[in-house]
Amino acid sequence: MRIIVCAKHVVDSTEIRWDDERGEVILRNLPTKISDYDRNALEAAVVLKETGEFVDLDVLMVGGEAAVKSLKEAVAMGADKGYLIEDGWLDAFDPLLTARVLAKAVEKLGDADVVMCGLVSEDGYNGLTPAALAELLQVPYVAPVVGIKIDDDGVEAVLDQGDTLTTVRAPLPCVIGVDSSMNVPRLPTVLQTMKVKSDRIGRLSLGDLDLSAESLGEIASGVELRACTSSVVERQGVVLDGSPEEAAAALVAKLREAAVL
Amino acid sequence: MDARVIVSAADRVGLRHVAEVARGIAGQGSVEALVLTGGGQVLAPAAASLGDVALDVGGLADTVIACEVGEGVLSGELWSAALVAATAEGERAADAVFLCDAPAAREATARTALRLNAACASMCDAVSRSEDGGLVAQRSVYGGVANAEFALTKSPAVCLLTAAPCEAPPGPAVPVVELRLPEGSGTSVRVVSQDAVEKTVDLAGARIVVSVGRGFARAEDIAIVEPLVAALGAELGCSRPIAEDFKWLPKERLVGLTGSTISADLYLALGISGQVQHLTGIKGVRVVAAVNNDAKAPITRNADFVIQNDLYKVVPALVDALGG
Numbered sequence: 001m002r003i004i005v006c007a008k009h010v011v012d013s014t015e016i017r018w019d020d021e022r023g024e025v026i027l028r029n030l031p032t033k034i035s036d037y038d039r040n041a042l043e044a045a046v047v048l049k050e051t052g053e054f055v056d057l058d059v060l061m062v063g064g065e066a067a068v069k070s071l072k073e074a075v076a077m078g079a080d081k082g083y084l085i086e087d088g089w090l091d092a093f094d095p096l097l098t099a100r101v102l103a104k105a106v107e108k109l110g111d112a113d114v115v116m117c118g119l120v121s122e123d124g125y126n127g128l129t130p131a132a133l134a135e136l137l138q139v140p141y142v143a144p145v146v147g148i149k150i151d152d153d154g155v156e157a158v159l160d161q162g163d164t165l166t167t168v169r170a171p172l173p174c175v176i177g178v179d180s181s182m183n184v185p186r187l188p189t190v191l192q193t194m195k196v197k198s199d200r201i202g203r204l205s206l207g208d209l210d211l212s213a214e215s216l217g218e219i220a221s222g223v224e225l226r227a228c229t230s231s232v233v234e235r236q237g238v239v240l241d242g243s244p245e246e247a248a249a250a251l252v253a254k255l256r257e258a259a260v261l
Numbered sequence: 262m263d264a265r266v267i268v269s270a271a272d273r274v275g276l277r278h279v280a281e282v283a284r285g286i287a288g289q290g291s292v293e294a295l296v297l298t299g300g301g302q303v304l305a306p307a308a309a310s311l312g313d314v315a316l317d318v319g320g321l322a323d324t325v326i327a328c329e330v331g332e333g334v335l336s337g338e339l340w341s342a343a344l345v346a347a348t349a350e351g352e353r354a355a356d357a358v359f360l361c362d363a364p365a366a367r368e369a370t371a372r373t374a375l376r377l378n379a380a381c382a383s384m385c386d387a388v389s390r391s392e393d394g395g396l397v398a399q400r401s402v403y404g405g406v407a408n409a410e411f412a413l414t415k416s417p418a419v420c421l422l423t424a425a426p427c428e429a430p431p432g433p434a435v436p437v438v439e440l441r442l443p444e445g446s447g448t449s450v451r452v453v454s455q456d457a458v459e460k461t462v463d464l465a466g467a468r469i470v471v472s473v474g475r476g477f478a479r480a481e482d483i484a485i486v487e488p489l490v491a492a493l494g495a496e497l498g499c500s501r502p503i504a505e506d507f508k509w510l511p512k513e514r515l516v517g518l519t520g521s522t523i524s525a526d527l528y529l530a531l532g533i534s535g536q537v538q539h540l541t542g543i544k545g546v547r548v549v550a551a552v553n554n555d556a557k558a559p560i561t562r563n564a565d566f567v568i569q570n571d572l573y574k575v576v577p578a579l580v581d582a583l584g585g
Binding site for chain 2 (some may be wrong): 143160169227
């Protein structure tokens with residue numbers, strides 16, 4: 001059986017700030033990593049590999065050279081190979097375009113029985129890529145998954161839809177969207193990641209996928225950024241000093257004054 | 262500019278919200294609410310009867326389009342088949358499709374946008390008309406650091422909107438028309454069993470929320486806030502590490518981008534650093550108070566009142582102060 005995990009290499013979302021002077025979001029020179037939600041998908045796939053027989057596990061990731069580090073980390077978690085898809089065309093707010101490129105890459109690698117993704121990415125937070133991938137591959141989509149069993153007949157998954165837990169069966173191949181509550185991803189050590197040999201990392205150019213920057217422009221989703229503004233909500237920022245008892249009494253007084261108690 | 266807009270949602274509040282947004286851009290055109298029925302039930306939005314939905318969207322939508330999907334469980338694949346069919350019905354093809362965020366709605370959005378080769382925007386807080394008559398989607402980006410505006414440059418446009426309440430009064434009931442699912446529509450995902458999960462937490466509707474973060478050293482320490490939660494009549498919430506990384510509290514208590522957005526009168530953040538993804542969930546709160554002994558934590562700049570002290574001492578002191 002062959003599992004392909006699509007994981008995203010992103011800027012650490014907790015480090016992103018708004019620059020008041022320049023009036024823009026600062027994204028450069030920030031630490032990068034595997035999107036947290038994709039770590040859950042990787043973990044779920046690695047568990048399937050560990051508990052199943054003859055499972056091949058490959059990881060697809062869009063990015064530049066910096067993403068090689070993330071791919072090695074994914075291999076250190078337990079994947080067999082990582083593939084870097086040349087970036088430069090990526091638009092965090094066009095998840096369907098991302099899915100179009102990933103679908104080509106999944107077809108190029110071939111014979112995937114299961115494609116696994118996190119439900120959202122830390123940067124775009126669109127939540128559409130996995131389902132779009134299923135549509136493009138013309139296979140069923142199963143999400144948000146909190147439990148998986150795979151047998152010869154297909155996949156049996158438990159979906160957490162908020163007010164219901166639904167157990168479904170779907171034939172293979174299929175795309176699975178892993179819910180972050182499903183597991184706690186393992187963290188490989190820096191040494192384990194460093195020891196991953198370069199021959200475990202492959203590369204796919206747009207040309208390898210029969211795509212080009214021009215052809216991607218033609219199939220983009222028509223969503224163009226026009227303006228961006230800070231979303232800071234102004235708060236009073238009153239610090240209440242004193243002992244815990246004094247500060248607590250002062251806070252209760254302030255809250256009664258504001259009529260919120 | 263007049264437009265024909267199809268709206269759909271997994272729940273009744275969501276349907277009213279997307280219908281209201283659609284009304285804002287439809288002009289003299291039409292707003293049509295697609296409702297899925299199956300297995301003798303109203304599936305999307307989940308409702309007791311079609312009549313309830315027809316009343317819900319009164320004054321917002323012009324018609325309810327009822328489509329029987331033949332399954333007793335909501336499927337994103339069949340939902341998309343119904344949406345695509347609905348856009349092609351009538352005298353003119355639809356100009357836009359609006360859905361309200363929910364797990365199956367994400368699948369329906371992605372599949373519908375691809376099948377229609379549409380412009381597509383996700384997680385929109387609003388969709389409006391620009392001066393040149395085009396559609397513009399507003400959404401929060403990068404975890405809530407900024408608000409961005411996107412022009413939708415293809416037609417039709419398929420937009421997934423974030424959930425929000427709708428203030429418009431319901432009724433009068435709108436007419437219901439039927440739509441047949443196209444031949445050959447189906448899904449290979451088969452439901453084996455379905456269990457309702459009892460919901461005991463209502464963060465979105467709570468007036469006061471007391472929320473815990475990484476300032477708590479151990480899972481069992483969270484018990485010290487119970488008397489405070491009881492004294493305030495509050496709902497207990499938490500930050501992402503507590504729900505998603507440590508899993509000390511269930512995800513239904515998570516406040517922020519990946520959990521609930523709250524609009525309480527008072528939000529009391531205990532040992533929460535205040536990452537932007539968390540702050541995104543409390544933008545609509547009237548008064549934010551924080552207890553955090555780290556003066557550098559972002560929450561101190563994003564709260565109205567801050568106690569920079571040991572929360573293990575402040576929490577019992579707050580219970581005493583409330584009792585006095």
